[in-house]
Amino acid sequence: MSTLRKDEGSFTIEASLLLPIIMCITMLLLFFCLYSYQKSMLLQIASATTERAAYNWDNTHKETKGAYPVGEYDPLYWRIGDDALLSSLFGIGSPDGRAAITLPAAGDGGTLPVVKLEHASGMVPANMPGEMRYAYSPAGRQISAELKRMLNLPVLDGILSDKAVPVVQARSVVAEPVEFIRTVDLMRYYGAKFKGGPDSGMDKKNAEIMLKKLH
Numbered sequence: 227m228s229t230l231r232k233d234e235g236s237f238t239i240e241a242s243l244l245l246p247i248i249m250c251i252t253m254l255l256l257f258f259c260l261y262s263y264q265k266s267m268l269l270q271i272a273s274a275t276t277e278r279a280a281y282n283w284d285n286t287h288k289e290t291k292g293a294y295p296v297g298e299y300d301p302l303y304w305r306i307g308d309d310a311l312l313s314s315l316f317g318i319g320s321p322d323g324r325a326a327i328t329l330p331a332a333g334d335g336g337t338l339p340v341v342k343l344e345h346a347s348g349m350v351p352a353n354m355p356g357e358m359r360y361a362y363s364p365a366g367r368q369i370s371a372e373l374k375r376m377l378n379l380p381v382l383d384g385i386l387s388d389k390a391v392p393v394v395q396a397r398s399v400v401a402e403p404v405e406f407i408r409t410v411d412l413m414r415y416y417g418a419k420f421k422g423g424p425d426s427g428m429d430k431k432n433a434e435i436m437l438k439k440l441h
Contacts, residue, residue, distance in 0.1 A: 257381050264377055265392040271350055272371040272396035275358070279346030279369045280398035284405060286342055290349065300338065305405075308338035309362055326359040329373070343369075367400035 282288035287298035325339040331347040343358045346369075350356070356373035372395050382390035 254381065257379050260377060261379055261382060261386070261390060261392065264375060265394060268354060268373045268375075268392060269394040269396065271354060272356075272373045272394050273398075275346055275349045276369045276371045276396045276398035278349060279343065279358070280400045282346065283342060283367070283369070283400045284402050286338065286345060304338050324359065324361050326357055329354065329356045329358060329371075331358075367402075368397055369400060370395060370397040 278290055282290075284300070285294055285298070286300050287294040325337060325343060327340060327343045327347060329347055329350050330352045331344040333344055335341055335344070339360050339362075343360055347358055350371075350373070354373045356371065358369070358371045361368050361370075372393060374393050375391050379390040
């Protein structure tokens with residue numbers, strides 16, 4: 227009976243039972259960390275890409291930081307044709323001037339919005355598939371990006387709701403303050419012409435009246 231009560235070797239048995247459990251938990255936490263890291267990386271890249279694309283939207287020749295060669299500009303009225311402004315007003319083609327490219331971009335070119343999207347997509351690494359889209363409406367212009375997973379994590383397929391396939395989306399609004407000022411000034415000029423007489427237009431210095439007339 228005394229021999230049966232000895233606890234020699236019990237530590238080895240307990241360790242052999244607990245070690246696989248501890249290893250499984252550790253590996254599971256490691257996969258969760260990898261999943262969180264790649265999702266954060268996807269979101270950071272998508273946000274930076276859309277932000278840079280919106281910032282450089284007024285000039286295709288701009289680099290990522292905004293610099294461009296002297297004298298290199300897009301045509302002044304490229305938005306009328308390439309931006310589908312007239313076609314959307316007359317009900318021809320896509321009503322929102324939508325353009326999209328698949329990432330990684332093939333660089334085949336096309337309309338100017340497509341070229342601008344391909345130019346901005348250079349910030350996205352080749353191992354991040356997805357799509358970049360541009361939509362135009364009278365309310366404004368918007369650039370969006372959707373990126374998918376970088377790594378294959380099969381252990382989490384049955385645990386996470388997205389089957390361990392993280393998909394992130396980011397959006398940025400194209401502001402183009404210079405184009406806005408030019409458009410406002412053009413409307414002010416022709417508004418004064420249609421009213422007749424040099425003194426019948428709005429006061430150029432009165433920005434408040436000008437904005438009220440636009441709304």
